[in-house]
Amino acid sequence: MKIEVRQVSHPDAVRAYGTDDLRRHFLIESIFETDEIVLTYSHIDRLVIGGALPASKPLALTAPMPIGQEFFLAQREMGVINIGGAGRVTLDGAIHTLDPRDCLYIGKGVADVVFESIDPANPAKFYLLSTPAHAAHPSTLIKPERAKHIRLGDQLTSNKRTIFQYIHPEVCDSCQLVMGLTQLEPGNMWNTMPSHTHDRRSEAYLYFDLANDQRVFHMMGDPSETRHLVVANEQAIISPGWSIHSGVGTSNYAFIWAMGGDNKSFTDMDHIPISALR
Numbered sequence: 581m582k583i584e585v586r587q588v589s590h591p592d593a594v595r596a597y598g599t600d601d602l603r604r605h606f607l608i609e610s611i612f613e614t615d616e617i618v619l620t621y622s623h624i625d626r627l628v629i630g631g632a633l634p635a636s637k638p639l640a641l642t643a644p645m646p647i648g649q650e651f652f653l654a655q656r657e658m659g660v661i662n663i664g665g666a667g668r669v670t671l672d673g674a675i676h677t678l679d680p681r682d683c684l685y686i687g688k689g690v691a692d693v694v695f696e697s698i699d700p701a702n703p704a705k706f707y708l709l710s711t712p713a714h715a716a717h718p719s720t721l722i723k724p725e726r727a728k729h730i731r732l733g734d735q736l737t738s739n740k741r742t743i744f745q746y747i748h749p750e751v752c753d754s755c756q757l758v759m760g761l762t763q764l765e766p767g768n769m770w771n772t773m774p775s776h777t778h779d780r781r782s783e784a785y786l787y788f789d790l791a792n793d794q795r796v797f798h799m800m801g802d803p804s805e806t807r808h809l810v811v812a813n814e815q816a817i818i819s820p821g822w823s824i825h826s827g828v829g830t831s832n833y834a835f836i837w838a839m840g841g842d843n844k845s846f847t848d849m850d851h852i853p854i855s856a857l858r
Contacts, residue, residue, distance in 0.1 A: 638696035667704025683746035688713035711840035781841020
């Protein structure tokens with residue numbers, strides 16, 4: 581297992597960041613490494629973001645020093661979405677099979693978590709997002725058809741998309757974690773525009789289903805001092821509550837979003853008119 585710790589950046593400091601500083605603080609360039617669990621511990625709402633790519637062997641989730649507990653989920657919950665081949669996640673001996681785009685909510689108190697692929701030649705890619713938890717909720721497998729579907733956008737504004745809400749109060753109980761997936765339709769490149777902020781919670785994004793020679797320009801920063809990050813396939817963004825978050829791709833793509841903070845209301849956001857952006 582590999583883990584990196586990221587500290588919090590004040591918005592006044594971010595105004596002076598150049599490209600390298602922005603990428604170092606807010607972009608996670610490596611999520612999936614063969615036969616590794618790779619994690620980033622962010623002090624922004626203590627999110628843990630990462631990936632598990634088991635190929636030749638199963639991978640056990642242990643508790644590295646920054647977690648500070650006997651086992652990883654002693655005081656945490658976790659969402660897992662598989663974006664690779666079919667795989668299995670074993671929770672205290674109970675086996676859950678995750679097909680592509682299946683989601684697994686793992687509740688606080690699960691001691692043994694093991695990831696494995698069904699076909700090593702087509703390994704699973706388990707994207708992981710964990711938040712602190714105050715109570716134990718049942719671990720739940722959520723397939724795309726069980727998720728809450730929301731269709732938004734218009735071809736005229738290049739943002740026609742479907743939102744799949746997996747870990748959401750109408751689908752699955754959790755403490756503070758909300759998690760889902762957004763798929764843009766062909767010919768549509770914009771997400772979350774007009775943009776907004778979430779002052780009461782933070783968010784993370786994994787961009788995927790993007791060709792290797794394509795990119796997403798992720799917009800971030802204070803609305804009056806916007807910045808951008810150029811993001812490749814299967815890279816992730818840490819988005820603090822004070823920052824806008826929207827993006828446009830050089831082709832269509834998908835992304836996994838996850839939030840943690842004061843509430844689980846998907847619509848709790850502070851809208852920013854396009855005319856106010858600078």
